[in-house]
Amino acid sequence: MNDTADVVVIGGGIVGCATAYNLARLGAGKVVLLERDYLASGATGRCGAGMRMQWGTETNCLLSRESTRMLEQLPELLDVDIDIELKQGGYLLLAYTEKMAAQFKKNLQLQNSLGIPSRWVTPAEAKEIVPHLNTAGLLGATFCAKDGHCNPFKATAAYAKAAERHGVEIRTNSEVTGIEAECCRITGVKTRWGTISTPRVVVAAGGYSKQLGRMVGVELPIYPERHEILVTEPVEPMQDSMVMSFHHNLYCQQSPHGSFIMGIGHPDEPESFNTESSWQFLGEMARRLIEILPPLAGLNVVRQWAGLYDMSPDRQPILGPAGDVEGFHVAAGFSGHGFMIAPITGQIVAEKLLGLKTALPVELLDAGRFARGDLFVEPSVV
């Protein structure tokens, strides 16, 4: 069979789908998306579904600001009839130490300078936003009312549908087992179904991206790290805002469906592809959560799971060409916040690949920054 493409996108998470859509829309020709399992089966379908613009680096602020604008009108932008369950109830980021408060205030200056409507709130004001918040020890918080939640499966489905309408061929159940190159340029992509001849690939394989790079000798500084999460039974709406505490290393949000989604970060989590759930997580999550949101002790947990963060050294993604193999592009290294920035990411990656002017200045996002030592590490991550 003569199987050819102008670009092959590897990975059917939100980033792969958004990239494929933009490539086709911007005239990349025949675009094929290959997904090992089914769409959103990786981190996208396992994520906390949160979206915020309160970041500590200019890059993350801009990526999230632009993406929020797009998510606010995604069905219209993509011209699809899918409700992505967007809810903008805000994000409350809690500060417990002077150092943290100082960092937050610095972040606020940056955010406000970029038009992000975040503000400082006192413990009393925080309690107005989240009445069941225990404010003991709290110095204050930052709040952005435009932050919130949207459904990752629906958002991915919306991009996939729009992509297909623009002619993208989406092939699920198609694991990439090899990437072929000749004289330093990409020539094809292998799956068990055969080889697709193509001069370009975009690796959007989340925590597996390093593996894919190695298939052509490109070493990406991205590694997988397990993060655990749980969901409770649905209850009446009682918490509009996400509550996030870097001190407790946790986040907790009530979804529009009524269930509470929450997770914690682990400073000692080793690099691995492990996505097993642990009992330790349940106990630790519950103890830390009840400390700051005591009334939630009565909620029943119905399910827990885990997914991979694709960590990069500065906790910001790598977008665009990488290594010295011509035609090899990457959209990975999202470090736990790739869902919320996927809309603009997909656009930038496509623009870069096609040699178009990018929507945002992206010098800060290229793979070369690590070698140049241009590192400014995002401070605000759970």
Place this chain on the structure above:
Amino acid sequence: MSEQLEDDIIICRCEDIKLSEIRQSIADGNLSTEEIKRSCRCGMGPCQGRTCMPLVAQELAKATGKPLAEISLPTFRQPVAAISLGALAGGERHE
């Protein structure tokens, strides 16, 4: 039973999902129990799909012409029974 009546059958009692919604999900291209679960929340409630997922598997077998034995059920997620955060936090807060 008429098609109409059949469509109204509740498949997932926890999330209140009707047979028609399962059929729609399959028609939308969701051809595994995992995908159907994620597309419409079927099986995501407190019972974790004990009742509905075998029914969904039957629908999938019908729609795809595959033998039922080849339709796999979704990954089973802990905890086995719903348990309160208070109980998980340990001891005294248990209600």
